[in-house]
Amino acid sequence: MSETYYRPHDLSRFSEMGKERPELWAKFLDYYNSVFADGALTAREKALIALGVAHAVQCPYCIDAYTQASLQNGADREQLTETVHVACAIRGGASLVHGVQMRNVADKLGM
């Protein structure tokens, strides 16, 4: 099956989201660009955070874009890999820590 929901060239169509409500798109872009401007964190650090989040939300477009952005801003493969492990650890940890909820319910209902 050649058709997929995710097609690489769709990333370049992102701006089509501004067609019906350009003012919302403009606000989003303005905010987005401000977020990624150099601040207390450098462009490399922000790109790595974005890469980690991209893996957590499993967005293939963001993974593609922020792998490139991380490399472009001076990160290396080891740093990229550690970033993905951080995302994985937090995702996994978030599941595991909810085990306490499970324990609460089980403790209440069980004997």
Add this chain to the structure above:
Amino acid sequence: MRPLPIVSLRARGHLLAAPAVQIAALARTGVPGFEDVLARHGRAPLEAGVIEVLQVNVGKLCNQTCGHCHVDAGPDRREVMSRETAEQVIELLKRHPAMHTLDVTGGAPELNPQFRFLVEQAAALGRRVIDRCNLSVLLLPSQHDVVPFLAAHRAEVTASLPSFRASGTDAQRGEGVFAKSLEALQLLNAAGYGKGGGLVLNLVHNPVGAFLPGDQASLERDYRRELLLRHGIVFDQLYTITNMPINRFLEHLETSGNLERYMELLVASFNPHAADGVMCRSYLSVGWDGALYDCDFNQMLELRANHGAPQTLAALLAARGPTTRRVVTGRHCFGCTAGAGSSCGGAVAG
């Protein structure tokens, strides 16, 4: 990057060792001609004005064989500048005070027998002198006194360090180069370089792969913090330089299947403001044999200064002096006009 070849394209008898083959490979990518894009933005023809920087490539001999080298330099290369040509360089500087900077490059320029002559003479003329240094050369036994020599003549050191981490630097420049680079930087710092006391130490970042460099100011912050915290190293400025799709970086692009994509990226990122600030407007490039070029990249593609401009040092010395000249261009020029632009002094446009 792929594992590094141990010798130059030339020594391997690689087809890409021929400049004409490289120029044809760039044309086959299907990207438009540089002059056409310049014209579309109202910037053609590209013309040089007053020459402020005389960039002298003293030869292709180098102790390293970096994967992105636009010179195809290496230990096997034997092209080196003679004393006669070096004397012509100094004579040209004497006659043209507007050429305020002598920028010495290679190869590893320190390995050339004329290197110290050029530095001494240009410094004596009061010119700013830049040594484009690969760092590891400073550790060679034959170069044990080169750092004090550079310091004594107040020569600036512009040193290659593509990453503040080992993996990136070694992938581009060879196994173990990062450790040697740190050792050399510590030597330079110990001699007073990079400490704000007038001995200038600038670093050069080239992307370790087929993409454009990131924001120069942001990368400089990362370099400054990481090198100081982890290695106690200080420096003045960081220059980001785009990898030029010629010689060994072209080989890398071809073998990794990235050539078309990279050329499309360069063209799509064309920045007219960067085109306004390209270095060929104020540089003149001199080859090891005294031939003249609009830049070091044209030199490596054997595209001599043309459109009526003198083509050798001897011809330029015999002429009344350098005048406005039209720059010789090709598709490789997109490397200098992409994104924030790229020059031997780093990014040229915000």
